[in-house]
Amino acid sequence: xxxxxxxxxxxxxxxxxxxxxxxxxxxxxxxxxxxxxxxxxxxxxxxxxxxxxxxxxxxxxxxxxxxxxxxxxxxxxxxxxxxxxxxxxxxxxxxxxxxxxxxxxxxxxxxxxxxxxxxxxxxxxxxxxxxxxxxxxxxxxxxxxxxxxxxxxxxxxxxxxxxxxxxxxxxxxxxxxxxxxxxxxxxxxxxxxxxxxxxxxxxxxxxxxxxxxxxxxxxxxxxxxxxxxxxxxxxxxxxxxxxxxxxxxxxxxxxxxxxxxxxxxxxxxxxxxxxxxxxxxxxxxxxxxxxxxxxxxxxxxxxxxxxxxxxxxxxxxxxxxxxxxxxxxxxxxxxxxxxxx
Amino acid sequence: xxxxxxxxxxxxxxxxxxxxxxxxxxxxxxxxxxxxxxxxxxxxxxxxxxxxxxxxxxxxxxxxxxxxxxxxxxxxxxxxxxxxxxxxxxxxxxxxxxxxxxxxxxxxxxxxxxxxxxxxxxxxxxxxxxxxxxxxxxxxxxxxxxxxxxxxxxxxxxxxxxxxxxxxxxxxxxxxxxxxxxxxxxxxxxxxxxxxxxxxxxxxxxxxxxxxxxxxxxxxxxxxxxxxxxxxxxxxxxxxxxxxxxxxxxxxxxxxxxxxxxxxxxxxxxxxxxxxxxxxxxxxxxxxxxxxxxxxxxxxxxxxxxxxxxxxxxxxxxxxxxxxxxxxxxxxxxxxxxxxxxxxxxxxxxxxxxxxxxxxxxxxxxxxxxxxxxxxxxxxxxxxxxxxxxxxxxxxxxxxxxxxxxxxxxxxxxxxxxxxxxxxxxxxxxxxxxxxxxxxxxxxxxxxxxxxxxxxxxxxxxxxxxxxxxxxxxxxxxxxxxxxxxxxxxxxxxxxxxxxxxxxxxxxxxxxxxxxxxxxxxxxxxxxxxxxxxxxxxxxxxxxxxxxxxxxxxxxxxxxxxxx
Numbered sequence: 054x055x056x057x058x059x060x061x062x063x064x065x066x067x068x069x070x071x072x073x074x075x076x077x078x079x080x081x082x083x084x085x086x087x088x089x090x091x092x093x094x095x096x097x098x099x100x101x102x103x104x105x106x107x108x109x110x111x112x113x114x115x116x117x118x119x120x121x122x123x124x125x126x127x128x129x130x131x132x133x134x135x136x137x138x139x140x141x142x143x144x145x146x147x148x149x150x151x152x153x154x155x156x157x158x159x160x161x162x163x164x165x166x167x168x169x170x171x172x173x174x175x176x177x178x179x180x181x182x183x184x185x186x187x188x189x190x191x192x193x194x195x196x197x198x199x200x201x202x203x204x205x206x207x208x209x210x211x212x213x214x215x216x217x218x219x220x221x222x223x224x225x226x227x228x229x230x231x232x233x234x235x236x237x238x239x240x241x242x243x244x245x246x247x248x249x250x251x252x253x254x255x256x257x258x259x260x261x262x263x264x265x266x267x268x269x270x271x272x273x274x275x276x277x278x279x280x281x282x283x284x285x286x287x288x289x290x291x292x293x294x295x296x297x298x299x300x301x302x303x304x305x306x307x308x309x310x311x312x313x314x315x316x317x318x319x320x321x322x323x324x325x326x327x328x329x330x331x332x333x334x335x336x337x338x339x340x341x342x343x344x345x346x347x348x349x350x351x352x353x354x355x356x357x358x359x360x361x362x363x364x365x366x367x368x369x370x371x372x373x374x375x376x377x378x379x380x381x382x383x384x385x386x387x388x389x390x391x392x393x394x
Numbered sequence: 395x396x397x398x399x400x401x402x403x404x405x406x407x408x409x410x411x412x413x414x415x416x417x418x419x420x421x422x423x424x425x426x427x428x429x430x431x432x433x434x435x436x437x438x439x440x441x442x443x444x445x446x447x448x449x450x451x452x453x454x455x456x457x458x459x460x461x462x463x464x465x466x467x468x469x470x471x472x473x474x475x476x477x478x479x480x481x482x483x484x485x486x487x488x489x490x491x492x493x494x495x496x497x498x499x500x501x502x503x504x505x506x507x508x509x510x511x512x513x514x515x516x517x518x519x520x521x522x523x524x525x526x527x528x529x530x531x532x533x534x535x536x537x538x539x540x541x542x543x544x545x546x547x548x549x550x551x552x553x554x555x556x557x558x559x560x561x562x563x564x565x566x567x568x569x570x571x572x573x574x575x576x577x578x579x580x581x582x583x584x585x586x587x588x589x590x591x592x593x594x595x596x597x598x599x600x601x602x603x604x605x606x607x608x609x610x611x612x613x614x615x616x617x618x619x620x621x622x623x624x625x626x627x628x629x630x631x632x633x634x635x636x637x638x639x640x641x642x643x644x645x646x647x648x649x650x651x652x653x654x655x656x657x658x659x660x661x662x663x664x665x666x667x668x669x670x671x672x673x674x675x676x677x678x679x680x681x682x683x684x685x686x687x688x689x690x691x692x693x694x695x696x697x698x699x700x701x702x703x704x705x706x707x708x709x710x711x712x713x714x715x716x717x718x719x720x721x722x723x724x725x726x727x728x729x730x731x732x733x734x735x736x737x738x739x740x741x742x743x744x745x746x747x748x749x750x751x752x753x754x755x756x757x758x759x760x761x762x763x764x765x766x767x768x769x770x771x772x773x774x775x776x777x778x779x780x781x782x783x784x785x786x787x788x789x790x791x792x793x794x795x796x797x798x799x800x801x802x803x804x805x806x807x808x809x810x811x812x813x814x815x816x817x818x819x820x821x822x823x824x825x826x827x828x829x830x831x832x833x834x835x836x837x838x839x840x841x842x843x844x845x846x847x848x849x850x851x852x853x854x855x856x857x858x859x860x861x862x863x864x865x866x867x868x869x870x871x872x873x874x875x876x877x878x879x880x881x882x883x884x885x886x887x888x889x890x891x892x893x894x895x896x897x898x899x900x901x902x903x904x905x906x907x908x909x910x911x912x913x914x915x916x917x918x919x920x921x922x923x924x925x926x927x928x929x930x931x932x933x934x935x936x937x938x939x940x941x942x943x944x945x946x947x948x949x950x951x952x953x954x955x956x957x958x
Contacts, residue, residue: 063419063771066764067426070825087903094913098746113749115901116913121644128811134819134901193531215530215545221630224645256530257547258630260641261916271920272531273546379646387461390630 086321088114091122091140091226092308093263096282099341100139104328110321118261119145119226126154126313136316137325142226143309144375146177155311158323162331170307170348179307180329181338181345184364185231187297188266188284193275202276204300205235205247213254216275218265220258222382226306227262227279232381233369234304245384249392269294280306281358282344289344289357298364305366307348416779423772424783427790429815430830434805435797438660441808442653453654460651468633469658472618475549475634476662479556480613484606486557487564490709493702495572496598497694500703508710511717512562514934516908516927517622517893518915520555523716524627526723526920528554533719552627552634558716559623560616564609571605572598580693590695598693604674611670618663619798621894626915635659636800636894643804643898653808656801667796723924739925747926750905755933757821757904758889761828766882768829769836770874776837777844788841792834799894802831807898819901827895832885839881843874879941890934 086104090097094116101112117125119141126138126149138149149155150172157175170179187208189201199212208217222228235244256274259265265277266284270292277284287294310329312322328334335352338345346354346361354360374381411417445452457465490509494502512520525546527534535544545551575598583593624634636659643652694702727734769791775781776788794802806827810817817823851873855865893908900909907930914923 063768064422066768067422069760069764070822070829094746095742095919113903115905118645118916120646124644124647127647128807129818132816132819134903223630223641252631255631256545259916260625264916267919272536273525273529275530379648382646383461386464386630390464391462 084110084321086110086112086137086318086325087135088112089122089126089135089138089313090114090116091119091138091145092116093283096341096343096345097139099343100337103337103341104325104334107328107333108324110324114139118224120224123148127152130154131315133313133315135313136318136322137310137312139310140308142230142306142371143177143179144371144378145226146172146309146311147372148375149311150174150176154314156314156316158312158326160323160327162327162329162334166330166348172309177309177311178326178330179309179348180334181343182305182307182348182361183280183282183345184298184305184361184366185227185234185278185303186281186284187299188269188277188279188281188287189295189297190269190272190275191293191295193269193272197275199275201295202297202299205238206301207299208254208276209247209250211254213276215254215256217251217254217278218256218259218268218274218276219251219278220262220264221260222385224260225262225264228258229374229378229382230304230306230369231278232385233371233374234302234367236374236381237304237367237369238302245388248385248389252389252392285344285355285357286342289342289355300365302365302367304369305364419771420775420779420781420783420787423768423775424787427787427830430826431790431793434802434809435660435793437808438653438656438801438805441650442657445650453650454658457651457654457658464633465635465638465655465658468635468638468655471549471628471632472635472659473662475552475556475624476614476617478553479560479617480610482553483557483561483613484564484568484609486709487561487568487609488602488606489702489705490561490565491568491572492598493706495569496577497699497702499699499706505706505710508713509565510562511713512559513566514887514891514931514938515559516891516911516930518626518911518923519720519927520559520716521551521623521626522723522915522920522923522927523558523719524551524555526719527715534715547627547629548632549628552624552632555623555627556617556620558713559620560613563616564613567609567612568602568605571602575601577693584693590693590698593693608670608674611666611674614666615663615670615796618659618666619800619894621800621897622912625912636798639800639804640897643807649804649808653804656798656804659798660801663798664796671792720924720927723920724928726921739921740929742922743925743929746922747905747907747910750907750910751929751933753905754890754907754930757824757828757906758886761825762832762882762886762889764825765829765832765885766836766878769833769838769881770840770878772833772837773840773844777841788837791837794831795834799831799892799896802827803895803898806895818899819903821904823899824896824904824906827899828885828889828892831892831895832888835884835888836878836881839877840874843877847873875945879945883938883941886937887934890930 088097088101090101092100097114097116101114104110105112115135122138122141123145126133130152133154138146138155146155155176157172159175163171163175163178166178171177187202191201193216194201197212197216199210199216202208202210202213219231220228222232232244232248235247238244239247256268259268262279263283265274265279266287268274269277269284270287281296284294284296288296310326312319312326316322330348332349332352335347335349337343338347339353339355342355344355344358346358442453443449443451490505493499494505499505526532528544528551529546530536530544532544532546535541535546579601580593580597583597584590588596619636621636621640624637625640628634628637635655639652639655639659642648642655724739725735725737727736727738772787772791776784806823807818809815810823817826852865852869855869860868891908892906893912896906897909897912900906907926911923911926911930914920914926
C-alpha cells in the first residue's frame with residue numbers, strides 16, 4: 054500500500070510539469086495579444102499600453118533583440134508562442150517572409166503607407182524610423198578636455214581612446230546597420246579598415262543596440278554610437294548630451310512588424326497592425342515620448358528632433374546586405390576585433 | 395568471475411521482479427534521468443559532430459579556424475580565467491576560513507555572514523557593481539580616486555567579479571575542512587617545540603591540501619560555466635566561451651557551431667569535475683578524536699591575528715561595498731548623475747516585470763519541492779537498494795553539477811523543440827530544467843544523511859518498545875528532515891538565481907526575473923536591474939526565514955547550509 058503510494062507520487066512528480074502546463078494557457082481567451090518585441094523594453098511598454106488603452110486588447114510581450122527573436126521564431130516555426138513580431142530592422146522581416154514564418158495582411162492604413170516602408174505583398178510594414186548618430190556626454194568629454202566629434206573621421210583621434218561604446222554585430226541589428234551604411238559611404242575594404250582603426254578607441258562592444266546610450270547616460274562612456282531616440286530623450290530631460298549626425302552621412306533603421314504564421318490571436322493581431330500605422334498609432338510615438346520618427350507625413354514629432362527630411366541619411370539595399378550578413382559579421386570579428394589597440 | 399557478475403545481476407533482477415512497484419519506480423526514474431539529463435547532452439554531441447546528417451568534425455575545424463582563431467582565443471580566455479578565479483578565490487577563501495576557525499578574531503559571526511551573502515545573489519550583481527564602483531564614472535575610481543580613464547570591461551574587471559561571486563563556495567568548503575582538522579594536533583606539535591609557522595607549514599596546511607584542491611576544481615567548473623558576469627564585462631574584445639556559444643545560437647542562428655562550442659566547453663568542466671569527485675574527494679583527511687576538540691589554540695600570534703583581522707576587514711568591506719552600491723543604484727534617481735533618492739526604479743519594475751516576479755516564484759516554488767523529494771527517493775534507492783543500473787542512476791543524477799548551464803540550455807532547445815517531445819515555450823520545459831538541474835543537491839544531501847543514520851539507532855528504538863511507524867516518525871524522519879530542507883533551500887536559491895540555461899527556455903507566457911534583469915543590464919538600465927535584484931534577494935530571504943521558522947517550530951533544529 055505504502056509502495057503504491059510511493060510509485061504514484063514519483064510518477065506524478067515526474068509528470069507534474071506536463072500537468073501544470075495547461076493551466077495558464079486556458080487564460081488566453083479572445084481579446085489578447087502576445088508580442089515578441091525587438092523594440093527597446095521601455096518603448097515597447099509605451100506603445101503596447103497605448104494600444105491596450107485604445108482597443109481594450111490585453112497585451113503581453115517578451116523583449117528580444119532582433120537576432121535572438123528571429124532565431125526563436127525560426128525554432129518555433131508554425132507553432133509560434135507569440136502573435137506579432139514588433140520591431141527589428143525590416144531585413145529580418147524579409148528573412149521571416151522568405152522562410153515562410155509570417156503571413157500577409159494589408160488593411161486600409163497599410164494602403165496609405167509610403168511604398169518604401171512596406172512589403173508589396175503585405176507581409177511586413179515599417180512603423181517608425183531612427184537615424185544613427187553619436188550621443189556625446191559633454192560633461193565626461195570636458196573632463197578629458199576633448200572636443201565634440203563631428204564626423205566618423207574625428208572618432209579615430211587618439212583623444213577619444215577608451216571613450217566610445219558601440220554595439221556588436223554578433224547580436225545587435227543596430228551594429229549591422231552601421232556596418233552596411235559605412236560600406237555604402239566608404240566602400241567595403243575602407244569601411245573595415247576604418248572600423249579596425251576605430252577599435253583602438255572603443256571601450257566595449259555591448260550586446261544590445263541600446264547599450265551605448267545607457268553607458269553615455271551614466272558617464273561610463275563619453276560617446277555612444279547607436280540610433281537617436283535615447284539621446285533625444287536625455288536631451289529633453291535636460292541632461293548634458295549632444296547629438297551629432299556625422300558629416301559623411303549615416304545609416305538609419307525603419308523597423309517593421311509582422312504577423313506570425315499560426316498566430317493564436319490572429320484577429321487581435323490584425324487590429325494591432327492597422328492601429329500601428331494609423332494616424333492615431335503614429336501620434337502615440339510622440340505622445341508617449343518614444344522619440345521615434347513616424348513613417349507617415351502628418352504625424353507629430355517632438356521639438357528636440359530636427360525634421361527627418363533635413364537629415365543626410367544613407368539608404369542601403371537591405372535584401373543584398375542581409376544575404377551577406379554572416380560573411381560580413383565574420384569579417385568584422387576577424388578584422389576589427391583582432392586589430393591592434 | 396565474469397559469470398558470477400552476470401549471475402549476481404540476474405539474481406538482482408529476479409529479486410526486483412518480485413517487487414514490481416519498486417521496479418516501476420526505478421524504471422520511471424531511470425527513464426526520466428535519461429530523457430532530461432542524458433538525452434539533451436547527447437543531442438549537443440550529435441549536432442556538433444554532424445554536417446548534413448553525416449558524422450563530421452567540420453564544425454570543429456570551422457570553429458578552430460573561425461576569424462583568425464577567435465574561438466580558440468575564447469577557449470584560452472575561459473580556461474585561464476577559470477584557473478585564475480579558482481586559485482585566487484581559493485587563496486582568499488582559505489585566509490578567511492583560517493582566520494575564522496583558527497585565529498580567534500573578533501566578529502566571527504559577522505564575517506561568516508558577510509562571506510556567505512554572495513551565495514544568494516542574483517547573477518550580474520558582481521558585474522553591475524564592478525561597473526558602478528570601478529568604471530569610468532565609478533564611485534571608487536572616479537569619485538574617490540579621481541581617475542578619468544578607468545575601465546571596468548575586460549579581463550581584470552571580469553576576474554574581480556568572478557572571484558567575488560564564487561569565493562563563498564570555496565569558503566564554505568574550506569571552513570568545513572579546517573573545522574574537521576582537530577586543533578589538538580596543532581597543540582601537540584606546539585608542545586613538541588615547533589614554531590608557529592612550522593606548525594602551519596607541516597601540520598595544518600598538509601591536512602587541508604585535499605580540501606584546497608577540491609575547492610580549486612569546484613571553482614574552476616563554476617567559473618567556466620559562468621554566464622552573467624562575462625556577458626556584461628567580457629565584451630567582444632575578450633571573448634568567453636559560454637557567451638560566444640550563446641551569441642552563436644541566439645545572435646547568428648548557427649546551431650551547429652553553437653553546439654560545437656558548447657561541446658568544447660563541456661570537456662574541461664567535466665574533466666575537472668571527475669577529477670574532483672573520483673580522485674580528490676577520496677583523499678579527504680578526517681582527524682578523529684574521542685573528546686570534544688576544544689583547544690586553547692595559541693597557534694596564531696597576536697601580531698598575526700591583527701594582520702588576519704585587517705585582511706578579513708578588507709575583504710568584508712569590499713563585499714559590503716558591492717551590496718551597498720546595488721542598494722544605492724536601486725534607489726538613486728539617475729545613477730551617476732544625481733544623488734536624489736526615488737522609488738521610480740521599483741515602480742518601473744512592478745509595471746514591466748511584476749508578472750515575471752510571480753512566474754519566477756511559481757516556477758521555483760513548484761520545481762524545488764519536486765526536486766527535493768525526487769532527490770531523496772533517488773538517494774534512498776542508491777544507498778539502501780541493490781539493482782542493475784544503480785551506479786548509472788547515481789552518476790546521471792549528479793551529472794548536472796559538472797555541466798555548464800549554457801550547454802544544458804542548448805541541449806534542451808535541441809531536444810525538446812519537435813515531436814515527440816515538443817516542449818519549447820511551455821512552463822513544463824522550465825520546470826523539467828530546474829528539477830533535473832538541481833536534483834544533485836537533494837541526492838547528495840540524502841545520500842550523506844542516509845549513510846550516516848546507523849540502522850542500530852532505529853533498532854535501539856524498536857528494542858525500547860517503539861513500533862516501526864513510531865520509530866520512523868520519531869527517529870528517522872527528524873534526522874532526515876533538516877538535510878531535506880537544506881537541499882530545498884539550496885535548490886530554491888539556485889532556481890531563483892539561474893540564468894545560463896534558463897535564458898534559452900523562457901517564453902512570452904513564462905518569464906524569469908533573472909532574464910528580465912539581464913534585459914535591463916544589456917540595455918544598461920542599471921537602476922531597474924538593481925531594483926529587480928533587491929526584490930529577488932528579498933524573496934529568497936523571506937523564503938529562507940520561513941523554512942527556518944518552520945524547522946524550529948516543528949523539529950527544534952536550526953540546520954541550514956547557510957548557517958552551518
